[in-house]
Amino acid sequence: MKALRTFFMEDWLESFRFKAKYNLGESGGRPRKVKDLIHFSELQYNDAFYEFMEMKLCDSPNRGREDLRKIIAQFHPGAEIDNVLITTGTSEALFLLFRHLNPKKIALAMPAFQLLYELPLSLNSEIISLPIRYNEIGKPFIDEEEWLDIINTQKPDCLLINNPHNPSGIILKKEFLNNLSDTANKIGCNIIGDEHYRFLSSQNEILGDTIYKRDENTFVTGSFIKCFGVPGLRIGWCVGPKKALDALQNEKNYTTHTVNPITEWLSYEVLKNTNSNLFKMIKKEWLENKYILNEFISQSKTIYGVSPEGGLVTSLGFKNANSIDETNKLTEILLKKGIFTLPLSSMEFGSLDFQNLNTYKNNPLSNINKGYGFRLGLGIETHLFSQALREIEEALT
Numbered sequence: 001m002k003a004l005r006t007f008f009m010e011d012w013l014e015s016f017r018f019k020a021k022y023n024l025g026e027s028g029g030r031p032r033k034v035k036d037l038i039h040f041s042e043l044q045y046n047d048a049f050y051e052f053m054e055m056k057l058c059d060s061p062n063r064g065r066e067d068l069r070k071i072i073a074q075f076h077p078g079a080e081i082d083n084v085l086i087t088t089g090t091s092e093a094l095f096l097l098f099r100h101l102n103p104k105k106i107a108l109a110m111p112a113f114q115l116l117y118e119l120p121l122s123l124n125s126e127i128i129s130l131p132i133r134y135n136e137i138g139k140p141f142i143d144e145e146e147w148l149d150i151i152n153t154q155k156p157d158c159l160l161i162n163n164p165h166n167p168s169g170i171i172l173k174k175e176f177l178n179n180l181s182d183t184a185n186k187i188g189c190n191i192i193g194d195e196h197y198r199f200l201s202s203q204n205e206i207l208g209d210t211i212y213k214r215d216e217n218t219f220v221t222g223s224f225i226k227c228f229g230v231p232g233l234r235i236g237w238c239v240g241p242k243k244a245l246d247a248l249q250n251e252k253n254y255t256t257h258t259v260n261p262i263t264e265w266l267s268y269e270v271l272k273n274t275n276s277n278l279f280k281m282i283k284k285e286w287l288e289n290k291y292i293l294n295e296f297i298s299q300s301k302t303i304y305g306v307s308p309e310g311g312l313v314t315s316l317g318f319k320n321a322n323s324i325d326e327t328n329k330l331t332e333i334l335l336k337k338g339i340f341t342l343p344l345s346s347m348e349f350g351s352l353d354f355q356n357l358n359t360y361k362n363n364p365l366s367n368i369n370k371g372y373g374f375r376l377g378l379g380i381e382t383h384l385f386s387q388a389l390r391e392i393e394e395a396l397t
Contacts, residue, residue, distance in 0.1 A: 001099075002122045007114055008346045021338030022380070022388035027166060027313050029229030029282065029379040034266070037230065040278035041270055048269070055265065060086075060258040062249055064237070068268045072237050075198075075207060075222075078214035082242040085249055086264065088256045090196050090236035091115060093221040096248040097238060098123060101190055103158035107151055109142070111347050111355075113166050116194065120158075128154045131354045132168050134368040138305035138317050140168035143360075144176055151183050159184045161211050164197040167315045167347055167375045169308020171201055174209045181211060181218070193220040196236070197311035199227040199279075200286050206274045208310060216241045224271065226312065228282055229379060235259055235267050286312070289378040289385050296389040302396035305368065308378070315344060317366055317373035318396070324350075327372045330396060337395045339388060341374035349373075 017023050038048045063069065064086025072086075073079040087093040098119045106120045107128040117127050130147045134140050151159065161180060163172045172180075184191050193211035201208025212220045219240035225231045238248060270278065290307040293314070297305060305316035321327040324345065331343050349355060349371030358365055367373070378385065 002124070004118055004122050007118075008348070009114055009342060012342055012346050016335065016340040020335075020340035022384065022391070023340050024377050024380070024388060025340045025342040025375070026377045026379055027311075027375075028226035028231050028377075029285075029312060030381060031232075032229045037228075037266060037270055037278065040281055041273060041276045042278075043269060051265070052262070055261055057261065060261050060264050062253065062258055063245075064259060065261075065264050065268065068264055068271070069237075071268065071271050072222075072239065076210055076212040076220060076239045079212065079239050083214065083239055083245070085238045085240075085245045085252075086259050087221075087236045087238060087252070088259055089225065089231075089234045090194065090221045090223045092252070092256060093236050093238040093248075094192075094194065095119060096251055097192060097219055097221065097240075099251065100244060100247050101158055101192075103156070103190070105154065105156040106158040106160060107154065107156040108160040109162060109165055109168075109170075110352060111167065111344075111349050112162060114347065116160060116162060125158075128156050129352055129354070131352075132165065132170065133354070133360055134168075134305075134315070134317070134366045136364040136366050138315075138366050138368050138373075140165075140170050140306075140315070142170065142172075144179070148179060148183055151180070151189070152187070155187050156189055158190045158192065160192045160194060162194040163211065164201045164208070164308065164310025166197070166311060167313050167344075169306075169311055169314040171208065171310040177209060177211050181213065185215075185217065189217070191218045193218070195220055195222045196226055198222055199224055200283070200312060201310035203283075203287065206279060212239055214241075216244075219244070224267075227286075228270065228278070230270075233263050233266060235263050285382060286378065288382045289380075292382060292386050292389070293376075293378065296386075296393075300393055302393055304366070305373070312379045313375050313377055315349075315368055315373060315375050317368040320396070321372040322367065324371060331374065333395050334392060337391060339392055339395065341376055344368065344371040344373050344375060347375065 069081045069084040105126045110129040223236035293307045308314040355369040
């Protein structure tokens with residue numbers, strides 16, 4: 001395994017996430033306190049406090065506690081407890097999974113979260129791009145026929161589907177997910193569904209669609225920590241065939257070994273009641289911030305783009321930037337005002353040939369493709385989000 005490159009996005013986050021007046025660079029929800037998780041999950045403080053104080057700080061079961069794995073299995077129709085492995089966040093799940101599958105050629109939507117292509121690159125995998133483009137008003141789109149043709153022609157041995165997608169906010173339709181799955185199966189391709197935003201991918205349902213199928217070639221990684229604003233819990237999961245999960249757990253025994261029992265206990269209490277006030281509050285704030293952003297964009301003289309269909313991030317463009325230098329100057333203006341947004345350059349926008357074209361099938365494309373903009377997080381309180389957007393407009397006007 002080759003050395004990993006610098007994680008460009010993380011350097012930006014670490015530099016500004018703790019000191020910005022408005023942290024709009026994060027990909028998760030606003031940080032929640034433990035007492036909020038307990039209260040809005042409709043637990044009794046006294047009972048929760050007693051259970052916490054009596055908890056033994058021993059190792060959890062290697063695969064994760066059974067009641068938690070049972071809940072997660074229920075989120076993936078057809079899965080059983082043996083099809084679930086609890087991990088230290090989705091990053092560990094993906095790290096273990098990539099090492100196990102060791103793909104020679106992996107196809108995935110680009111641009112992407114760096115980990116999704118950086119880990120395969122370190123294993124000498126060839127990266128096959130499935131293009132996500134931004135039209136002239138900054139709306140992301142895909143060409144479904146193009147994707148299927150690339151997969152059929154290039155014949156990757158691994159297909160990764162990040163749905164909802166970071167950083168575009170696109171949600172792939174269920175019919176297209178089935179087409180992708182069928183196409184991959186025909187060429188003998190493993191499938192990974194990275195679904196960490198699944199709790200915020202439907203306006204009406206608790207969960208959005210999953211690519212999971214109970215077969216020997218399909219894997220899903222997920223978590224609730226971004227959607228619920230609790231990244232400090234560092235919990236995730238991998239759902240897939242038991243034999244493969246046995247191999248992942250064996251490698252996990254050499255590193256993190258198990259997830260700590262406090263994290264598993266809190267996670268179980270959060271997930272066991274999907275009708276709790278916590279689930280309702282998370283969804284309500286998400287929908288409100290999407291509406292606020294759409295209203296802002298419709299009137300803005302400086303910013304263009306769209307709210308995400310799913311998840312907590314979207315990529316927006318500067319109306320007055322026509323080069324990377326102009327983009328950097330506008331980013332610096334926002335930083336001086338205490339407004340932290342993540343530059344698209346930190347997610348390597350503009351590094352691929354298709355991103356530097358001005359048209360696609362005779363339709364004009366925007367400069368977001370070239371990286372002249374920023375990724376915006378929707379995970380802060382609604383009143384602060386409105387205020388931050390107003391200050392962005394004032395700073396750039």
